[in-house]
Amino acid sequence: MSFTRAILAALTVGVLALAGCGSGNDPLREDTEQQNTSESGDSIIVGSANFPEAVLLGEIYAAALEAHDVDVQRKLNIGAREAYIKALEDGSIDLVPEYTGVLLQYFDKEATAAKPDEVYAALQEAVPDEFMVLEKSSAEDKDAVVVTRETAEKYDLKTIADLAPHAKDLVLGGPPEWKTRPTGVPGLKEVYGAEFKSFIPLDVAGPVTVAALKGGRVDAANLFTTQSAIEQNDFVVLEDPKLLFTAQNVVPLISKDKASETVVDTLNGISAKLDTPTLRDLVARVEVDKEDPATVAKDWLTENGLA
Amino acid sequence: MIEWLSSNADTVAYYFAWHTVLAVSPLVLGLAISIPLGWLARRHRSLYPPMIGVTGLLYTIPSLALFVALPVILGTKILDPINVVVALTIYTVALLVRTVADGLAAVPDDVIQAATAMGYRPLRRLLQVELPVAVPTIGAGMRVAAVSNVSLVSVAALIGTTQLGLLFTDGFSRNFMAPLIVGIVLCVLLALILDAIIMGLVRVLTPWQRAAREQQRATGAVVGSPKNGLRRLPEVGRAS
Amino acid sequence: MISELVAWLTDPAHWSGPEGIPQRLLEHLGYSLLALAIAALIGIPLGMYIGHTGRGTFLVAGLANALRALPTLGLLILVTLPLISRLPGNLGFLVPSIAVLVVLAVPPILTSTYAGVQGVDLAAKDAAYGMGMTGQEVLTKVEAPCALPLVFSGLRSAMLQIVATATIAAYVGLGGFGRYVLDGLAVRDYSQMLAGAVLVAALAVVVEVVLAGAQRLTVPRGLAVGARESRSR
Numbered sequence: 001m002s003f004t005r006a007i008l009a010a011l012t013v014g015v016l017a018l019a020g021c022g023s024g025n026d027p028l029r030e031d032t033e034q035q036n037t038s039e040s041g042d043s044i045i046v047g048s049a050n051f052p053e054a055v056l057l058g059e060i061y062a063a064a065l066e067a068h069d070v071d072v073q074r075k076l077n078i079g080a081r082e083a084y085i086k087a088l089e090d091g092s093i094d095l096v097p098e099y100t101g102v103l104l105q106y107f108d109k110e111a112t113a114a115k116p117d118e119v120y121a122a123l124q125e126a127v128p129d130e131f132m133v134l135e136k137s138s139a140e141d142k143d144a145v146v147v148t149r150e151t152a153e154k155y156d157l158k159t160i161a162d163l164a165p166h167a168k169d170l171v172l173g174g175p176p177e178w179k180t181r182p183t184g185v186p187g188l189k190e191v192y193g194a195e196f197k198s199f200i201p202l203d204v205a206g207p208v209t210v211a212a213l214k215g216g217r218v219d220a221a222n223l224f225t226t227q228s229a230i231e232q233n234d235f236v237v238l239e240d241p242k243l244l245f246t247a248q249n250v251v252p253l254i255s256k257d258k259a260s261e262t263v264v265d266t267l268n269g270i271s272a273k274l275d276t277p278t279l280r281d282l283v284a285r286v287e288v289d290k291e292d293p294a295t296v297a298k299d300w301l302t303e304n305g306l307a
Numbered sequence: 308m309i310e311w312l313s314s315n316a317d318t319v320a321y322y323f324a325w326h327t328v329l330a331v332s333p334l335v336l337g338l339a340i341s342i343p344l345g346w347l348a349r350r351h352r353s354l355y356p357p358m359i360g361v362t363g364l365l366y367t368i369p370s371l372a373l374f375v376a377l378p379v380i381l382g383t384k385i386l387d388p389i390n391v392v393v394a395l396t397i398y399t400v401a402l403l404v405r406t407v408a409d410g411l412a413a414v415p416d417d418v419i420q421a422a423t424a425m426g427y428r429p430l431r432r433l434l435q436v437e438l439p440v441a442v443p444t445i446g447a448g449m450r451v452a453a454v455s456n457v458s459l460v461s462v463a464a465l466i467g468t469t470q471l472g473l474l475f476t477d478g479f480s481r482n483f484m485a486p487l488i489v490g491i492v493l494c495v496l497l498a499l500i501l502d503a504i505i506m507g508l509v510r511v512l513t514p515w516q517r518a519a520r521e522q523q524r525a526t527g528a529v530v531g532s533p534k535n536g537l538r539r540l541p542e543v544g545r546a547s
Numbered sequence: 548m549i550s551e552l553v554a555w556l557t558d559p560a561h562w563s564g565p566e567g568i569p570q571r572l573l574e575h576l577g578y579s580l581l582a583l584a585i586a587a588l589i590g591i592p593l594g595m596y597i598g599h600t601g602r603g604t605f606l607v608a609g610l611a612n613a614l615r616a617l618p619t620l621g622l623l624i625l626v627t628l629p630l631i632s633r634l635p636g637n638l639g640f641l642v643p644s645i646a647v648l649v650v651l652a653v654p655p656i657l658t659s660t661y662a663g664v665q666g667v668d669l670a671a672k673d674a675a676y677g678m679g680m681t682g683q684e685v686l687t688k689v690e691a692p693c694a695l696p697l698v699f700s701g702l703r704s705a706m707l708q709i710v711a712t713a714t715i716a717a718y719v720g721l722g723g724f725g726r727y728v729l730d731g732l733a734v735r736d737y738s739q740m741l742a743g744a745v746l747v748a749a750l751a752v753v754v755e756v757v758l759a760g761a762q763r764l765t766v767p768r769g770l771a772v773g774a775r776e777s778r779s780r
Contacts, residue, residue, distance in 0.1 A: 048640035052481055077477075078467060081733040092386070198565050201730045206639075207482045208720045213634040215639045290483045292314060367751045369711035372744035375728055379548045379741060454615050461618040465718055466732060472620055479624045479719070487628070491621040498616035546651060547619040547712040 049094030101246035173218030337399025345407025406448030410441030454546035586652035594660025659701025663694025
């Protein structure tokens with residue numbers, strides 16, 4: 001039975017690791033050596049943010065590159081942008097799936113571009129010299145301010161602008177990084193004049209956020225537009241007429257010295273095939289059907305002849 | 308769940324291996340450090356209270372705090388597994404120093420005198436007589452340390468260290484029970500295995516103790532001799 | 548790094564509001580004391596009963612050993628996931644976490660109370676019965692006071708688990724000092740993380756010292772000599 005086999009496999013590896021430990025073949029050391037030697041040739045460390053869609057995109061990049069004989073190491077699920085950009089800077093990772101709009105705002109706080117192509121053009125300018133963004137895909141996943149149907153009806157909310165006058169009575173929830181991000185609490189205040197009663201740090205659009213919104217611990221929360229939780233819970237996505245959340249096309253951000261022809265071609269191939277409905281379906285397979293991101297990634301790549 | 312496990316066996320095995328290494332290496336390091344420290348505390352009685360006091364206070368620091376603070380002290384990166392090893396070594400030492408000192412203190416005087424009379428020099432006497440006699444006590448401390456290390460390692464998932472705890476955070480972020488339950492089961496399994504290994508080692512190292520052990524088992528895991536009022540609690544170990 | 552830490556800790560902005568240090572301290576202490584109180588209400592009477600009657604001793608060793616092997620983070624998530632969206636408002640976040648804290652705190656309290664009662668000098672108990680005390684009187688007038696120092700040391704061990712686990716519970720949405728660590732981690736704000744770590748370590752140490760001091764006061768005068776030697780954990 002597969003369960004017993006998996007347990008046996010786990011035990012064997014555990015014992016081997018112990019034995020290796022004893023013979024001075026320390027796995028701790030091995031790991032750092034791998035990182036150091038991966039500087040040469042077509043090798044790459046793929047990172048990602050800490051939410052399911054980002055992990056899925058990371059898996060898609062990683063599996064496609066592996067199929068093209070690139071030596072891939074995965075460091076997925078790292079944290080917020082503020083965290084993994086630092087990892088990119090110090091060389092702990094080389095490639096990360098990104099979103100055009102938020103990334104532009106991260107590199108250029110003054111950026112005003114809002115439409116997909118404008119944002120992408122501005123982003124190419126704004127990215128620091130060591131990095132580059134490859135082709136953007138048409139797949140979009142925006143940050144959104146979401147309320148329950150009940151709240152929407154009570155205050156007659158359709159847009160974030162409708163929310164602003166009531167904000168002082170409402171509690172906002174979102175990932176911890178929203179507190180300081182230009183597209184988070186500061187942006188809502190600046191662009192819409194929405195100053196909330198308080199902000200409660202939750203998780204990155206995960207079960208904590210969904211439960212907090214559903215249970216009334218927060219009145220408005222940050223979710224992503226590709227998430228099935230919005231439909232499942234009958235949440236209302238508030239429109240964003242002033243384009244606080246600009247175009248958010250999925251785009252690979254990569255260290256320039258890792259952008260070999262094979263790598264670039266492979267990743268651009270992915271961006272060409274990926275669109276918003278596809279992304280939403282793939283994310284639903286991970287979030288709703290609980291499929292493994294690696295499996296979902298491989299399936300899609302195979303279907304599209306990318307791996 | 309079984310379906311999930313079979314399609315993720317590689318990852319799970321990899322996490323399990325790391326978890327084992329992260330839980331076991333502090334145990335070995337901690338023992339190596341505790342023996343000389345415990346011996347010192349036993350040899351120079353004045354050192355006992357401050358040593359126990361300081362290690363006791365270190366022991367109260369929550370693991371998450373140590374994982375976060377150590378990189379600053381050690382100059383490591385936060386994802387370096389070495390932080391976890393150092394933090395758990397600190398806890399293990401805090402537990403074992405006292406166990407070793409008390410274990411050595413419990414060696415009967417006539418045993419020590421007999422060994423000295425047979426011409427054992429202090430170091431050889433320590434290694435070949437006193438430590439072996441103290442093995443059951445030290446072993447009991449090791450068992451507590453081993454089991455709590457397994458739980459402590461999983462906490463490091465919050466800062467992203469590779470081990471079974473990542474199954475917990477994965478399960479949570481996707482609202483998915485399978486990885487969560489597999490992770491918990493494997494953690495418990497690992498704890499039981501380590502516990503059994505240490506028990507077995509103690510048994511092998513103390514062949515003369517067989518009879519006493521039978522008796523001990525009959526009375527259960529409960530506290531020492533009530534007659535002198537010097538009652539010590541079974542160590543609880545820290546779990547987070 | 549140290550200067551950044553000091554700067555963070557002394558920034559007046561971090562000392563007020565719903566995310567200020569006083570508020571987070573109140574949360575952390577509040578959850579911890581609540582959990583400790585519930586655990587004590589369960590553990591002490593149960594431990595006294597088992598110690599006095601000798602019935603159900605298997606619970607003591609078995610429970611403590613079994614629970615010790617459970618990974619706390621896993622347990623927190625396991626309890627939180629099914630409940631978080633079924634309970635209204637803040638309860639979905641509070642109830643699961645507090646429940647886990649209680650579950651972790653009961654075994655040390657139970658074990659030490661049991662050990663305290665069970666370990667009371669047989670001669671003392673015989674004398675008490677000889678004086679005509681009923682079983683209940685022996686428990687309340689002899690066994691309970693004699694067990695008090697050990698009960699207290701159980702409370703200390705329990706509190707140590709609680710304060711540490713409450714830090715981790717920030718991951719499943721609880722407040723307290725753990726928030727600084729996790730919120731800081733999310734944006735790689737090391738000074739905030741470190742401040743959280745330092746605050747929670749300080750809290751744990753202060754709680755330990757206070758409880759250790761309080762424990763001394765609980766020792767009945769007649770037992771003071773023996774108990775001082777016996778220092779617990």
